[in-house]
Amino acid sequence: xxxxxxxxxxxxxxxxxxxxxxxxxxxxxxxxxxxxxxxxxxxxxxxxxxxxxxxxxxxxxxxxxxxxxxxxxxxxxxxxxxxxxxxxxxxxxxxxxxxxxxxxxxxxxxxxxxxxxxxxxxxxxxxxxxxxxxxxxxxxxxxxxxxxxxxxxxxxxxxxxxxxxxxxxxxxxxxxxxxxxxxxxxxxxxxxxxxxxxxxxxxxxxxxxxxxxxxxxxxxxxxxxxxxxxxxxxxxxxxxxxxxxxxxxxxxxxxxxxxxxxxxxxxxxxxxxxxxxxxxxxxxxxxxxxxxxxxxxxxxxxxxxxxxxxxxxxxxxxxxxxxxxx
Amino acid sequence: xxxxxxxxxxxxxxxxxxxxxxxxxxxxxxxxxxxxxxxxxxxxxxxxxxxxxxxxxxxxxxxxxxxxxxxxxxxxxxxxxxxxxxxxxxxxxxxxxxxxxxxxxxxxxxxxxxxxxxxxxxxxxxxxxxxxxxxxxxxxxxxxxxxxxxxxxxxxxxxxxxxxxxxxxxxxxxxxxxxxxxxxxxxxxxxxxxxxxxxxxxxxxxxxxxxxxxxxxxxxxxxxxxxxxxxxxxxxxxxxxxxxxxxxxxxxxxxxxxxxxxxxxxxxxxxxxxxxxxxxxxxxxxxxxxxxxxxxxxxxxxxxxxxxxxxx
Numbered sequence: 359x360x361x362x363x364x365x366x367x368x369x370x371x372x373x374x375x376x377x378x379x380x381x382x383x384x385x386x387x388x389x390x391x392x393x394x395x396x397x398x399x400x401x402x403x404x405x406x407x408x409x410x411x412x413x414x415x416x417x418x419x420x421x422x423x424x425x426x427x428x429x430x431x432x433x434x435x436x437x438x439x440x441x442x443x444x445x446x447x448x449x450x451x452x453x454x455x456x457x458x459x460x461x462x463x464x465x466x467x468x469x470x471x472x473x474x475x476x477x478x479x480x481x482x483x484x485x486x487x488x489x490x491x492x493x494x495x496x497x498x499x500x501x502x503x504x505x506x507x508x509x510x511x512x513x514x515x516x517x518x519x520x521x522x523x524x525x526x527x528x529x530x531x532x533x534x535x536x537x538x539x540x541x542x543x544x545x546x547x548x549x550x551x552x553x554x555x556x557x558x559x560x561x562x563x564x565x566x567x568x569x570x571x572x573x574x575x576x577x578x579x580x581x582x583x584x585x586x587x588x589x590x591x592x593x594x595x596x597x598x599x600x601x602x603x604x605x606x607x608x609x610x611x612x613x614x615x616x617x618x619x620x621x622x623x624x625x626x627x628x629x630x631x632x633x634x635x636x637x638x639x640x641x642x643x644x645x646x647x648x649x650x651x652x653x654x655x656x657x658x659x660x661x662x663x664x665x666x667x668x669x670x671x672x673x674x675x676x677x678x679x680x681x682x683x684x
Numbered sequence: 685x686x687x688x689x690x691x692x693x694x695x696x697x698x699x700x701x702x703x704x705x706x707x708x709x710x711x712x713x714x715x716x717x718x719x720x721x722x723x724x725x726x727x728x729x730x731x732x733x734x735x736x737x738x739x740x741x742x743x744x745x746x747x748x749x750x751x752x753x754x755x756x757x758x759x760x761x762x763x764x765x766x767x768x769x770x771x772x773x774x775x776x777x778x779x780x781x782x783x784x785x786x787x788x789x790x791x792x793x794x795x796x797x798x799x800x801x802x803x804x805x806x807x808x809x810x811x812x813x814x815x816x817x818x819x820x821x822x823x824x825x826x827x828x829x830x831x832x833x834x835x836x837x838x839x840x841x842x843x844x845x846x847x848x849x850x851x852x853x854x855x856x857x858x859x860x861x862x863x864x865x866x867x868x869x870x871x872x873x874x875x876x877x878x879x880x881x882x883x884x885x886x887x888x889x890x891x892x893x894x895x896x897x898x899x900x901x902x903x904x905x906x907x908x909x910x911x912x913x914x915x916x917x918x919x920x921x922x923x924x925x926x927x928x929x930x931x932x933x934x935x936x937x938x939x940x941x942x943x944x945x946x947x948x949x950x951x952x953x954x955x956x957x958x959x960x961x962x963x964x965x966x967x968x969x970x971x972x973x974x975x976x977x978x979x980x981x982x983x984x985x986x987x988x989x990x991x992x993x994x995x996x
Contacts (some may be wrong), residue, residue, distance in 0.1 A: 606874065653869070653886035
């Protein structure tokens with residue numbers, strides 16, 4: 359059955375990313391004695407936490423054979439909303455009103471903003487049949503523009519020690535950022551493996567026509583997937599903003615590329631239907647380890663870009679070769 | 685539908701032609717800025733727009749998004765729609781020359797702000813932030829703060845940006861003369877706060893024994909400071925930035941960052957708008973280049989400064 363075969367392929371690709379990561383780690387620890395330390399391990403995990411959250415959403419989208427280019431901009435806008443509400447609230451001088459926001463209120467508001475923009479993506483794609491690439495490309499500039507409008511182009515800084523805790527706090531010996539990304543990953547794995555929605559996502563990406571004929575509400579599933587993507591981008595926005603204690607108007611620029619890279623390195627097929635959440639997590643770790651290792655080794659910034667590109671190519675080539683053999 | 689679009693476009697074009705030579709109409713000034721994705725340039729553009737308005741002109745801001753091709757489109761549009769002058773912050777010293785020449789050929793004066801273009805005669809005037817000299821002064825302060833010895837890290841901006849290297853070269857022209865000051869890492873963080881924090885965290889793993897950080901802008905200096913704070917090293921390591929952004933000024937006030945270099949975007953933008961005004965009134969002999977000095981701001985003189993300028 360195709361299901362068994364795709365599971366086999368999936369586990370093979372997962373295995374392959376893991377081997378790549380292992381080789382990378384061994385090489386780096388031979389080249390630098392600073393690489394394999396607990397502290398550096400936490401560094402890498404903290405640094406990839408945002409990309410992990412975004413890339414989990416991206417994986418779901420890519421599994422339906424879609425793409426989401428707007429994640430970086432949605433991240434920036436949700437972060438700006440969170441920072442703006444926390445710092446300034448909403449003054450309403452016409453009615454002599456002022457709406458203040460608690461930390462929780464701020465976070466909820468940012469998540470709602472992310473969900474709304476993600477929903478809008480899904481709505482455009484399903485209702486008006488706008489190709490995902492185009493719809494989310496449009497959202498990339500819309501959300502960036504909204505960020506500029508809401509921040510007027512200046513960073514919003516000094517957000518208070520409570521909010522700071524998300525980005526720099528520790529809980530039970532583990533950074534809060536790592537907790538957030540771990541919980542996100544677990545929820546996504548459960549969603550993909552144990553729920554009907556998870557099965558529908560694979561089915562749509564595998565063969566949309568067949569999925570439709572078997573009674574799956576394609577549009578509903580797609581809208582949910584893009585909305586989740588938006589929410590996870592907003593989670594990333596809260597994480598980045600808290601980590602920097604500042605919402606930067608240019609936050610998240612090019613994050614969609616890092617995220618797509620993680621998904622691809624993790625063995626998820628851009629044509630949909632094949633791939634795993636854990637593969638993406640490994641992909642994100644590989645990118646994080648590479649970023650970290652290249653700096654530890656004092657590699658010139660020019661070469662770093664070349665090397666990262668080559669790694670993406672290599673991983674896709676290996677993936678292609680494997681899937682042809684299988 | 686097609687017809688309608690064409691009709692609309694030609695109406696816009698006609699409207700543009702109509703105001704170009706109009707006598708009663710206020711003259712129009714286009715403000716073409718390299719990027720609005722960085723608060724410094726937002727401030728520059730908005731100040732220029734405000735000054736132009738105060739002088740009685742209409743003005744509009746165009747964002748080139750660090751893209752010389754897009755900048756070229758803005759110039760063509762500004763020429764076609766009858767702008768009378770362009771206040772210009774170039775994306776690239778060489779790549780932008782042709783755009784300025786295009787405007788000059790169309791009889792529209794161009795006044796460069798902050799960044800220069802590589803041409804002696806294309807622009808009517810160039811009011812430039814003297815990044816190189818500013819970084820020489822920063823380098824001197826850095827040498828003093830580190831007592832002429834120690835390991836340091838340099839965070840570069842976007843490596844394809846002229847400003848990145850102007851600042852780096854100015855700094856090294858001083859610091860490289862001290863053999864006991866050793867640069868243990870030089871990495872790019874793209875002028876970005878988050879990237880700077882991440883890069884700094886990694887650098888600290890390889891070189892926990894550093895004494896100073898030179899960052900090519902304030903956002904990166906702030907990011908580096910946060911990485912140092914998280915590692916428990918804040919206060920032991922001197923961090924200097926460049927720009928004079930609000931966060932950096934506050935940070936120096938709080939005794940965190942050691943120094944920054946204050947550029948004066950307000951002065952630059954207002955001078956450029958004033959030059960345009962004088963040009964309209966007949967003045968033609970503008971200095972080819974007017975460097976605006978950059979001030980080093982540290983704890984000793986912080987009281988005199990506010991974000992992007994001197995206190996009034």
